[in-house]
Amino acid sequence: MSSHVAAGGDRAVVLGASMAGLLAARVLSETYAEVVLVDRDKLTGETTYRRGVPHGRHAHGLVARGQQILEGHFPGLKDELSEAGVKCGDFSSDVHWIFNGRRMKPAPSGLDCVPAIRPLLEYHVRKRVQAIPNVVFLDRHDILGLESTEDGGRITGARVQAHGGDGPTVFPADLVVDTTGKGSRTPLWLAELGYDKPVEERVKIDLAYTTRHYRLPVDPFGTDLAIIPAATPETPRGAFFHRMPGDDGRVELSLTGVLGDHPPADPDGFTAYVKSLPIPEIHDAIATGVPLDDPVTFRYPASIWKHYEKLRRFPAGLLVMGDAVCSFNPIYAQGMTVAALESLVLQQHLRRDPVPAARPFFKEIAKKIAGAWSVSAGGDMGYAGAEGRKGLMTDFVNRYVARLQEAAVEDSVLTNAFIRVAGLIDPPQSLLKPKYALRVLRHRRRPPAALPPAAEPPAPQARDLAA
Structure with a gap:
């Protein structure tokens, strides 16, 4: 097999064109002559589902803080x-x-809620x-490994190979960023270079999504965007039901x-x-659909957090982001x-040093991860069969959030407080503020309220299913 070296220069290489990879390339382009x-x-x-995003054909959500950041990176998106x-x-x-x-x-x-399906969102960001x-896309290439100095102290590039190519190509780089997702091989590459692998924290929840698309003769949403009966330990079967882009009656049900x-x-x-499901509306809607x-x-199977921030040694010139962390x-x-x-953390660190020190970077992104992890992993540990480490406050917080959700049936202030936390706008602990806790306690003294009727939607618009 032959091997050749691409022309070097002031270059960063991003491994994986995931959403994390696209965002990394966007901010790296401000610092590097070539990305x-x-x-x-x-x-x-490509505008359809792709192999590298196996969950891309199922319901996706970009919560509020993500929408704000993407709009900042790409005005007008x-x-x-x-x-x-x-x-x-x-x-x-x-x-x-619900x-x-x-x-x-x-x-x-x-x-803002912008419920684009994953392939469409990814297409427009890409x-x-x-x-x-100064961003170069190298698609249909396998990622073979990293290049490093002889002592392994610094990563100097990445080794890739084109599909059907006659050998690997080495791309020299000042910085390599791994955004290859859950299957990231950085832990193995670290071990090969004599470094420790990051400690992994897991919460086993054994989740499955099953998705189907329909065309409906009648719009079940009215002025709303989606119907989401969320899974909870009390009602563990959930769903995401929403329109597909366009106005042709197509819906997605995950x-x-x-x-x-x-x-x-x-x-x-x-x-x-x-x-x-705990509500009949979704079944009623699809019963008349095609x-x-x-x-x-x-x-x-499980949520996984690789704790790179706890490593004492890490090679210079390498960072890891997204699901790979x-x-x-x-x-x-x-x-x-x-x-x-x-x-945003990468952007800040690049402004101080074009080759950010790994440990400070990992420590800072760990703070961003921790808030989200406390919501999802903590919530999952509320299920009796979930496996993972339970924090000292997990049971208390889960009971409190369940009561807040119950109180929010009557109190939109609590609804919006919850939505801000779920949207990663506010930290989870904000729900414990006295102004919210008092409202939760006040509503607990009342008998359970019936599910309030939804606002009357406009008259249903029949569609021609043969169209």
Whole structure:
């Protein structure tokens, strides 16, 4: 096999064109003369699901803080998505948030909800990054490994190979950023260079998504964007039900189940699972629809946090971001937004040093991860069969949040406080502020309220299913 070396220079190499990789390339382009982004998939012009994002054909959410950061990196992105058929709205007043069969009382939160499906969002972000003159996309390339100095103290580049190529290519780089996701090989590469692997923290939840698409003759949403009966320990079967971009009656329904109670992938089993949800609206809606495909399942065994911030030694010229550091239970829709938060940290560190020191970088992104992890991993530990480390306050916080959700059926102030935490705008501990705790306690003294009726939607608009 032959090997050749690409021309060197003031270069950064990003491994993996995930959302984390695209955001890393965006901020690296401010510092480096050339940014090379490598991925095994075909990227240019791709608007559909791709192999490198196996969960991409299931419901995705970019929560409020992520939307704010993406709009900062790519001004006008929301308008582009809207022009592409994405109906935008408010995260609280325009979404049916349902916990244990009861809708939290909606009210305007001022937080943008842009419910683009993953392939569409990724396509528009990728197109923006491809338009940056000093960013080079190297798609359909396998990532083989890292190059380093003889003593392993510094990473000097990455080794890749084109599909069908005659040998590896070495790209010299001042900085390599690994954004290859859960399957990241950085721990193995570290071991080969004589470094310790990061300690892993896991929360096993054994989640499965099963997704199917329909065309409906009647719009079930009215002015709202989505109906989300969220999974809880009391009602562990959940769903994400929303419009697809455009106005042709297509909807996406992703069912969720944990700890082995997985939504079936056969059509009859899928429909029966829908009927078992704590609200009837979704089953009623799809009963009159035309399925557009067969159900497809994606399994997610465990959330994993690789604690790079705890390593005492780490080679210079290498950073890790996104799911390659921490992979969250996707039910909580945190992954893309935490990657966006990490991109801001990278941007700040690059302004101080074009080759950021790894330990300070990892310590700072760990702070961003910790808040999201406390919500998702802490919430998952509320399920009796979940496996993982439970914090001292986990049970108390889970009981308190459940009571807050119950109180929010009548109190939109609590709804919006919860939405701000779920959207990674405010830290989880903000829900314990006296102004919220008193409202929770006050509502606990009242008998449980019935699920409030949703606002009357406009008259249903019938569609021609043959269209």
